[in-house]
Amino acid sequence: xxxxxxxLKVKREAPKNDNELNFIPVYMPDISGxxxxxVVDCLDTNWISSIxxxxxxxxxxxxxxxxTPHAIGVSNGTVALHLALHCLDIGPNDExxxxxxxxxxxVNAIAQTGATPVFVDCRLEDWLLDPKxxxxxxxxxxxxxxxxxxxxxxxxxEAIKEIADKHNLAIVEDCAEAMGSSLNGQHxxxxxxxxxxxxxxxxxxxxxxxxxxxAADGVLAARMRKVKGQGQSLDKRxxxxxxxxxxxxxxxxxxxxxxxxERIDAILDRxxxxxxxxxxxxxxxxxxxxxxxxxxxxxxWLISLLLPAHVNRDAVMQGMRxxxxxxxxxxxxxxQMPMYKLDTSFPVSEDIARRGIxxxxxxxxxxxDVKRVVSVLKEQM
Ligand SMILES: *Cc1c(COP(=O)(O)O)cnc(C)c1O
Numbered sequence: 276x277x278x279x280x281x282x283l284k285v286k287r288e289a290p291k292n293d294n295e296l297n298f299i300p301v302y303m304p305d306i307s308g309x310x311x312x313x314v315v316d317c318l319d320t321n322w323i324s325s326i327x328x329x330x331x332x333x334x335x336x337x338x339x340x341x342x343t344p345h346a347i348g349v350s351n352g353t354v355a356l357h358l359a360l361h362c363l364d365i366g367p368n369d370e371x372x373x374x375x376x377x378x379x380x381x382v383n384a385i386a387q388t389g390a391t392p393v394f395v396d397c398r399l400e401d402w403l404l405d406p407k408x409x410x411x412x413x414x415x416x417x418x419x420x421x422x423x424x425x426x427x428x429x430x431x432x433e434a435i436k437e438i439a440d441k442h443n444l445a446i447v448e449d450c451a452e453a454m455g456s457s458l459n460g461q462h463x464x465x466x467x468x469x470x471x472x473x474x475x476x477x478x479x480x481x482x483x484x485x486x487x488x489x490a491a492d493g494v495l496a497a498r499m500r501k502v503k504g505q506g507q508s509l510d511k512r513x514x515x516x517x518x519x520x521x522x523x524x525x526x527x528x529x530x531x532x533x534x535x536x537e538r539i540d541a542i543l544d545r546x547x548x549x550x551x552x553x554x555x556x557x558x559x560x561x562x563x564x565x566x567x568x569x570x571x572x573x574x575x576w577l578i579s580l581l582l583p584a585h586v587n588r589d590a591v592m593q594g595m596r597x598x599x600x601x602x603x604x605x606x607x608x609x610x611q612m613p614m615y616k617l618d619t620s621f622p623v624s625e626d627i628a629r630r631g632i633x634x635x636x637x638x639x640x641x642x643x644d645v646k647r648v649v650s651v652l653k654e655q656m
Contacts, residue, residue: 298599299648301577302477305638306531308538313530327526329533333482336536341454341462343470343489345496348524348532349503352451352473355486356384358522359447359469360419362498365390369418371447374404375608376624377423380473381449382609390418394610396621400566402426402579402605402631405623406434413438419445424453424463425606426633427479427574428565432458432466439467447471451486454479455543455574464489469499474528479542479574480535482528543574545638549645550575553634556649560656577633579605586656588630594655600648605631 317323330348338346349355365371367389373381375394385392395408404422420439422430430448439446446467450456453463454472464470472478474485490496501509506519535542550573554564561583567573582588592602608624610617635648 297647298601299635299640299644300601300637301603301633301635302637303639304476304481305538305542306481306534309534310531313534314527317527317530322526325523325525327529329526329529330524333524333529333532333536334487336533337472337487338489340536340539341464341470341489343462343465344491345493346487346489347496347500347503348529349486349488349522350524351484352449352471352475352478352486353380353384354503354520354522355471355473355488356381356421356447356449357387358499358503358520359471359488360384360388360390361520362495362502363419363445363447363468365418365445368416370414370416371419371421372404372409372412372417372444373421373609374423374624375610375621376402376606376627377425377449377609378451378606379609379612380451381421381423382615385421386614391416392609392615393417394608394615394617394619394621396623397627398431399623399626401428401430401568402565402627403428403430404435406431406438409435410438413442413444417442417444419447420467421447421449422467423449423451424456426565426579427453427456427576428567429453429456429458429463429571429573436466445469451475451478452576453574455539455572457572458568459570465491468492468495474532474535479546479576480532480539482524482532482535485524485528485532542638546575546636547573549636549638549640550578552642552645553578553649556646557652560653562656575636577636579631579633581627581630582632582656584630586630588632591652591655592632595648595651598651598654600635600651602632602634602652604628605633 369390371385382392448470450464451473456463470489472487474482503522506515506517508514563581
């Protein structure tokens with residue numbers, strides 16, 4: 276591990292006091308490679324907006340890594356989802372099926388098109404949208420399904436594709452947490468019509484703020500490229516023949532991304548080793564991890580687990596924080612938020628949302644840090 280450890284070393288600020296000295300956060304990005312040099316290059320060459328060599332380079336590197344013909348950089352993972360839905364002509368009077376247990380951006384992007392998010396429950400074993408419930412929620416207005424590959428685990432794409440084909444629905448995969456995840460060698464985002472990614476500071480690789488859309492279909496990809504740039508014709512400047520948005524990624528952000536993707540294999544290797552160590556150290560407890568099927572390689576974005584039902588999750592998290600170890604609750608269900616409130620119950624999602632926590636999962640964690648997190652967690656249970 277020697278070389279990788281050096282490659283992934285993160286500079287931390289000097290602690291202000293003893294409590295801070297040993298504090299383990301849930302996440303911090305590793306920006307110890309060429310990030311600074313490439314950003315300085317943007318400044319030195321004056322290419323600080325969205326035109327420049329790094330935006331092109333980053334798109335090309337992402338396309339090669341993911342194994343897709345078309346990758347288009349955008350300003351964040353939320354607009355990536357909105358752009359995808361918009362370019363599939365989804366809007367008012369349409370319905371899009373989405374798990375209620377997801378980060379709110381998945382649902383907001385649907386609502387932003389004017390379409391109605393239709394919630395489905397998840398499966399207890401992998402916390403991901405349940406194909407049986409998807410089938411049950413299809414109506415004549417359903418236009419698309421949005422599987423969300425939470426924490427790096429890929430949804431049951433065979434079953435979802437079968438349902439989509441049968442009912443002629445589009446698939447937009449929210450891969451914000453699945454950069455580096457694959458199933459039988461096929462990368463997340465390449466199963467459906469469009470895949471979207473996020474490069475927020477706590478994602479597997481980061482551009483600060485940034486995102487990506489991918490598509491195999493060249494016509495759809497060209498439309499997304501056009502619409503993200505104010506709908507400007509791709510070959511006639513200042514000619515706009517359809518509604519567009521400014522969803523461009525800057526060259527500076529892309530410069531950070533180029534440096535990140537240069538080291539993505541080392542980042543993923545370290546995160547996977549951390550995940551294996553957590554599983555091993557916690558195997559004698561009653562916590563439950565998301566199931567991983569054969570053929571799945573996870574990005575192991577955030578190591579998340581369910582505490583046993585009798586344990587008070589929020590008290591455990593507070594107890595850990597008092598000992599200098601941060602954690603975070605898994606997402607709350609979207610159908611419990613005021614703007615999406617439903618009286619329907621989604622028992623599995625609600626159970627996961629109540630019991631789940633995510634543990635520190637950043638690449639610069641040492642094995643010693645992981646052991647400390649686990650012993651602090653065990654003390655609280
Ligand atoms: C991070 C995330 C997003 C949104 O990405 P941003 O870049 O923060 O806009 C969307 N969906 C999921 C599941 C995410 O984790």
